[in-house]
Amino acid sequence: MAKIAVLGYGTVGSGVVEVLETNAASITKKAGEAVEVKYVLDLRDFPGDPIQEKIVHDVDIIINDPEVSVVVEVMGGVEPACTFVKKALEAGKSVCTSNKALVAAHGPELIAMAKEKNINFMFEASVGGGIPIIRPLNQCLTADEVTQVTGILNGTTNYILTKMSKEGCSYDETLKEAQALGYAERNPEADVEGHDACRKIAILTSLYTGKTVKFEEITTEGITKISTADFKYAEKLGCVVKLLGTSRRDGDKVYAMTAPFMINASHPLYNVNDVINGVYVNGNMVGSLMFIGAGAGKLPTASAVVADIVDCVKHSGTNVATIWSSEKLELGATDDEVRSFFVRVKGDDEAAAKAAFGNIEVVKVEGIDGEFGFVTAEMSEKAYKEAAAKVEVINMIRLDKTVL
Amino acid sequence: MAKIAVLGYGTVGSGVVEVLETNAASITKKAGEAVEVKYVLDLRDFPGDPIQEKIVHDVDIIINDPEVSVVVEVMGGVEPACTFVKKALEAGKSVCTSNKALVAAHGPELIAMAKEKNINFMFEASVGGGIPIIRPLNQCLTADEVTQVTGILNGTTNYILTKMSKEGCSYDETLKEAQALGYAERNPEADVEGHDACRKIAILTSLYTGKTVKFEEITTEGITKISTADFKYAEKLGCVVKLLGTSRRDGDKVYAMTAPFMINASHPLYNVNDVINGVYVNGNMVGSLMFIGAGAGKLPTASAVVADIVDCVKHSGTNVATIWSSEKLELGATDDEVRSFFVRVKGDDEAAAKAAFGNIEVVKVEGIDGEFGFVTAEMSEKAYKEAAAKVEVINMIRLDKTVL
Numbered sequence: 001m002a003k004i005a006v007l008g009y010g011t012v013g014s015g016v017v018e019v020l021e022t023n024a025a026s027i028t029k030k031a032g033e034a035v036e037v038k039y040v041l042d043l044r045d046f047p048g049d050p051i052q053e054k055i056v057h058d059v060d061i062i063i064n065d066p067e068v069s070v071v072v073e074v075m076g077g078v079e080p081a082c083t084f085v086k087k088a089l090e091a092g093k094s095v096c097t098s099n100k101a102l103v104a105a106h107g108p109e110l111i112a113m114a115k116e117k118n119i120n121f122m123f124e125a126s127v128g129g130g131i132p133i134i135r136p137l138n139q140c141l142t143a144d145e146v147t148q149v150t151g152i153l154n155g156t157t158n159y160i161l162t163k164m165s166k167e168g169c170s171y172d173e174t175l176k177e178a179q180a181l182g183y184a185e186r187n188p189e190a191d192v193e194g195h196d197a198c199r200k201i202a203i204l205t206s207l208y209t210g211k212t213v214k215f216e217e218i219t220t221e222g223i224t225k226i227s228t229a230d231f232k233y234a235e236k237l238g239c240v241v242k243l244l245g246t247s248r249r250d251g252d253k254v255y256a257m258t259a260p261f262m263i264n265a266s267h268p269l270y271n272v273n274d275v276i277n278g279v280y281v282n283g284n285m286v287g288s289l290m291f292i293g294a295g296a297g298k299l300p301t302a303s304a305v306v307a308d309i310v311d312c313v314k315h316s317g318t319n320v321a322t323i324w325s326s327e328k329l330e331l332g333a334t335d336d337e338v339r340s341f342f343v344r345v346k347g348d349d350e351a352a353a354k355a356a357f358g359n360i361e362v363v364k365v366e367g368i369d370g371e372f373g374f375v376t377a378e379m380s381e382k383a384y385k386e387a388a389a390k391v392e393v394i395n396m397i398r399l400d401k402t403v404l
Numbered sequence: 405m406a407k408i409a410v411l412g413y414g415t416v417g418s419g420v421v422e423v424l425e426t427n428a429a430s431i432t433k434k435a436g437e438a439v440e441v442k443y444v445l446d447l448r449d450f451p452g453d454p455i456q457e458k459i460v461h462d463v464d465i466i467i468n469d470p471e472v473s474v475v476v477e478v479m480g481g482v483e484p485a486c487t488f489v490k491k492a493l494e495a496g497k498s499v500c501t502s503n504k505a506l507v508a509a510h511g512p513e514l515i516a517m518a519k520e521k522n523i524n525f526m527f528e529a530s531v532g533g534g535i536p537i538i539r540p541l542n543q544c545l546t547a548d549e550v551t552q553v554t555g556i557l558n559g560t561t562n563y564i565l566t567k568m569s570k571e572g573c574s575y576d577e578t579l580k581e582a583q584a585l586g587y588a589e590r591n592p593e594a595d596v597e598g599h600d601a602c603r604k605i606a607i608l609t610s611l612y613t614g615k616t617v618k619f620e621e622i623t624t625e626g627i628t629k630i631s632t633a634d635f636k637y638a639e640k641l642g643c644v645v646k647l648l649g650t651s652r653r654d655g656d657k658v659y660a661m662t663a664p665f666m667i668n669a670s671h672p673l674y675n676v677n678d679v680i681n682g683v684y685v686n687g688n689m690v691g692s693l694m695f696i697g698a699g700a701g702k703l704p705t706a707s708a709v710v711a712d713i714v715d716c717v718k719h720s721g722t723n724v725a726t727i728w729s730s731e732k733l734e735l736g737a738t739d740d741e742v743r744s745f746f747v748r749v750k751g752d753d754e755a756a757a758k759a760a761f762g763n764i765e766v767v768k769v770e771g772i773d774g775e776f777g778f779v780t781a782e783m784s785e786k787a788y789k790e791a792a793a794k795v796e797v798i799n800m801i802r803l804d805k806t807v808l
Contacts, residue, residue, distance in 0.1 A: 022688070023548065023689065031546070130689075130693070136544075139711075139715070142711045143423050143707045145427055285703045286707035288697060290696035290697065292696070293692060299689045300690045300691055303545075304690070306689075307547045323434065404696070
């Protein structure tokens with residue numbers, strides 16, 4: 001019997017308890033022994049709930065109990081999660097977490113601590129919710145040099161963008177609806193400003209390069225400036241707008257970005273809608289791969305956490321290697337990245353736009369007056385900025401042309 | 405330095421050598437030591453090719469060399485592959501294979517032999533080519549009870565069906581073209597009759613149930629009866645025709661089938677075209693997942709084989725558990741399966757069709773005369789057969805209504 005402790009009885013924490021109960025028999029078979037939740041750490045009490053008898057308010061009760069072999073951190077946020085995780089690892093307990101903020105900020109340090117103690121630090125649920133993506137990158141694509149990862153990594157923004165696209169609603173209206181449905185937080189900044197997706201692409205890029213990508217250095221734009229007009233232009237271009245976290249190797253450089261992109265029907269993420277997440281991976285031998293599934297939600301996320309618990313129990317006494325050193329990866333300059341841009345400018349002076357941007361494909365939408373849109377040829381971000389300074393830009397959305 | 409031997413220098417075998425050479429540095433890092441091909445077993449010689457110095461014609465040279473720790477079986481076919489694999493396992497060498505015929509026929513026996521010797525028998529490349537699907541089922545979805553697996557598991561037939569659908573060519577014409585391009589074998593029976601896809605769904609179903617599915621017991625139909633007329637009806641219905649390998653749990657029964665199905669645009673496999681494979685998996689906690697990628701081809705398949713080699717080298721001295729016992733899984737009777745059917749009948753007697761099938765949705769295609777098509781309500785296969793006996797059926801294609 002493996003005894004575990006869960007830090008945080010919120011959505012994911014209660015999901016972990018539920019998954020362990022629902023599938024107890026098959027989990028026992030796969031882990032090689034039964035898995036029992038001995039403690040749940042939470043500030044709150046849950047009177048009347050059967051979980052109450054396991055609730056503790058002091059993390060040291062867990063840390064000091066030698067029976068506990070795995071600690072599950074599903075509190076979110078960097079602190080106090082980081083302090084608790086370090087205490088657990090120092091005490092020789094494996095840790096599983098769904099906390100992307102923690103992993104993006106302290107991943108290599110926690111991986112190294114686990115390795116030194118011959119235990120494990122696992123974080124499958126930190127990216128893509130229930131989609132297996134950390135383990136495939138770590139353990140399946142070992143024959144490949146990964147050359148690109150591009151994903152819809154945030155369910156909240158994908159829900160908002162899908163709804164805006166399909167129903168023509170405004171951003172503010174759709175956000176409010178998403179909040180009412182519980183798909184968006186009351187303070188939605190981490191999602192809508194792209195910070196969440198940025199941390200996730202930082203984690204994935206660190207994993208495939210083996211070095212540390214500082215998430216603070218990834219050019220990140222959110223979806224707050226996307227309007228119904230943008231979707232009308234997109235439709236005219238046969239495109240949808242998606243918030244992508246993307247990184248790719250180009251020679252010895254790695255470029256990374258989180259931003260809204262226009263993608264057309266040939267793009268592997270074109271049909272990934274609502275709260276579903278999708279991750280495109282390219283390996284130099286295997287070619288294109290896609291992983292799609294529920295990127296958030298109680299049970300899908302808990303499923304990924306419990307898979308980590310099973311792995312920790314199964315590998316008790318062995319460290320499953322994760323190659324992610326603290327050496328910093330110097331990202332290539334965003335200015336050097338080359339792509340096409342969709343641009344909306346005020347007025348009707350197509351000649352001025354051509355003079356500034358060179359070869360452009362003009363797009364007009366009936367009912368949108370006093371402006372026009374166009375798609376540029378491929379150009380560097382630097383060249384784009386120089387050209388954009390010469391016209392009055394209303395909004396710009398990049399194009400991503402990944403194909404399966 | 406880990407020394408390995410490759411049995412068979414065909415497409416996949418030469419791909420394995422190429423992957424190991426191309427990505428030698430990163431593979432060494434991930435495996436923990438360099439991986440060197442010491443022998444290649446083949447009936448042929450390859451004069452002038454650098455591989456020639458490693459060629460041996462007698463498998464016992466490999467079996468009797470204690471330096472060889474991993475044997476890679478990429479010959480295909482059940483014999484002599486099975487004999488060679490057993491010899492290798494008995495000699496304490498881990499085995500990696502891409503051979504679905506071998507795995508479907510002898511999987512649990514070879515897994516048990518590896519476990520007893522504390523070595524490994526791995527077969528990621530046997531299903532879905534380069535797509536990670538065996539390891540995700542074995543090691544990622546451990547928190548879930550898998551309830552359904554439905555996949556496009558054969559690249560040859562998907563290429564043929566995609567081309568017939570998009571270009572309106574006949575089956576015979578398209579098959580010839582696929583043969584000329586090397587996408588189909590000169591004797592295409594294993595692919596076009598569904599035998600290959602049947603073995604793959606047998607393997608996947610065995611893995612998620614932990615018991616042995618006898619592939620001979622899976623109802624299997626190929627694509628040879630699919631005509632251009634069928635595609636015209638499909639188009640009218642907003643559908644495409646795909647060869648699916650599918651199995652699902654229903655209570656304590658598991659139903660499995662390989663057959664052409666009509667699927668509409670909401671189906672997660674609708675856009676999986678050409679030689680690409682896709683696998684839909686549903687878990688009772690994680691919900692719907694999709695894995696998409698190159699299902700065949702030299703380097704993608706070799707990528708999966710080499711990932712297994714890396715795992716074997718990394719886990720030298722440890723058996724990575726695969727739960728697949730030799731206990732036979734009794735499949736539910738196909739007669740009891742319930743779904744909708746698309747049916748084409750001779751003549752124009754819609755009333756007779758309604759009398760036989762009950763509520764139907766009639767479909768007519770301009771230019772196709774002397775017949776009509778219809779879609780039935782959901783009914784059992786048994787009820788379908790009874791109704792079909794009362795009319796003159798030209799062709800029948802089942803509908804699959806999986807949604808993400």
